[in-house]
Amino acid sequence: MKESLLEILCCPLDKHDLELEDAEYDDAGEEIVAGTLVCSECGERYPIEDGIPNLLPPDMREETPA
Amino acid sequence: MKESLLEILCCPLDKHDLELEDAEYDDAGEEIVAGTLVCSECGERYPIEDGIPNLLPPDMREETPA
Amino acid sequence: MSVREEFDDWAAEGRDKGMEERHWHTAKHALARMPVEAGDVVLDMGCGSGYAGRALRDTYDASAVYGLDGSPEMTRNAADYTDDPQVGYVVGDFGSLPFADDSIDHVWSMEAFYYAADPHQTLEEIARVLRPGGTFYCAVNYYEENSYSHEWQANISIEMTRWDRDQYREAFRDAGLYVAEQDHVPDREITIPDADAFPTDDWDAREAMVERYRELGTLLTVGVAP
């Protein structure tokens, strides 16, 4: 995902802003390939997997088997 | 024209309500076949001819030759 | 010549019926998209023979449909063709609509909008009479991308507005309307002869006729009042 997507993304639960943690970028430094999005209000954590943020509400998210 | 049309018609110039004068009705009393619509604000007069109100702005209206 | 004089002549010559037949090919598809509910009040701007308003009443059970036209003869013809007491006609001009603010649920106009002396003012008038959420369905065959229509101006004394797709959307927004849709509605009904019939009286090449009717068709722009 691109950083610009962060401008409009929000926590699916309470619609508050998300903060990016532990970001890993691609070689060009343009795409975030891994990291965590953390709700600035409720603290819920959403993973970025293969460059795609998973913003399913936590009860609908299941960990992909390794 | 039906009287119900009067509810939404207005003077094309100043958009004020119109008042019906000298109305002639058809035999069933449902259609106004002739009469005059008069603007309650500017006093401009609009004819009803063959049951059809002529609400052209006065400078665009020409009298139909007899 | 004024709109009244020009189109009174057309009406007297019976051209209202010819237009109805040709325009119906595409108008019916656009009319079928309108979100008219039972009880709505619909305005047909530049109604000509009035066929579109009658179709709307028949299809949607609108409580009233009014055809507005600048030509008294057109409205007289239209009234003659109409049995339905819920369909009425008004002589009036696009530039100063004789309807109260927010009094109309939906406005329809086929092959008429571009005759407005000031199209921007007409759009503002439409935005004024529409209630919030009401739609303006504006269908035209005369527009920039349809190069085949450009020559029409030579045959008529009234100055016609020739906007392209973008200009329609921009003008709608300038008048405060949201743009919900823009589309080319193809005419699939007009008969296009086999290649060996070309050139015909009107068309040099079959491809041109296909482009004009099947591809460009009628430009429909749908606005919504905020």
Added chain:
Amino acid sequence: MSVREEFDDWAAEGRDKGMEERHWHTAKHALARMPVEAGDVVLDMGCGSGYAGRALRDTYDASAVYGLDGSPEMTRNAADYTDDPQVGYVVGDFGSLPFADDSIDHVWSMEAFYYAADPHQTLEEIARVLRPGGTFYCAVNYYEENSYSHEWQANISIEMTRWDRDQYREAFRDAGLYVAEQDHVPDREITIPDADAFPTDDWDAREAMVERYRELGTLLTVGVAP
């Protein structure tokens, strides 16, 4: 089974590509009507293979298109098919959209809306994320009038919403969206064999196949945020 499980399986089996091919027949006509301007941000809800978002970017020069899907595998496939850096994907659920209020110019959804667990809530979410004047193009093949689609429910564990035309319009309005348009978009591309080929494996009679594809087609409802 959850949406995630069900559609992860579909994605793994390559059904995303099969849907893309079939849905494109009607989707492209609806996409072509969207009033997307250069610089707009568009959301494709239930993007599957992501073909619609890619087409929107190519056609309109939207500044960004985001495909949202509840199936991580679908978004992974979609990302694999996509070169364009202005197209991104998000795993998320229709019921709680991870987008800020007024952050989206237009929302597109093909053959996906009716999987929403609570379609009314989903419409409210769409109305929330759309900026004023933004549109929601909702295209479905599974709907009440299309009786041929009713049997699909038997093949899937997710409960599907089967509204008719009126219910779509009413639900849009209940969620605060204006309804700008409703239409049946015909599929003119699917091959319908000659009468003597019937019954086929899937169709008893030719008339039924004609009704399903050429007449009923895809139900499109267009909403506009106030």
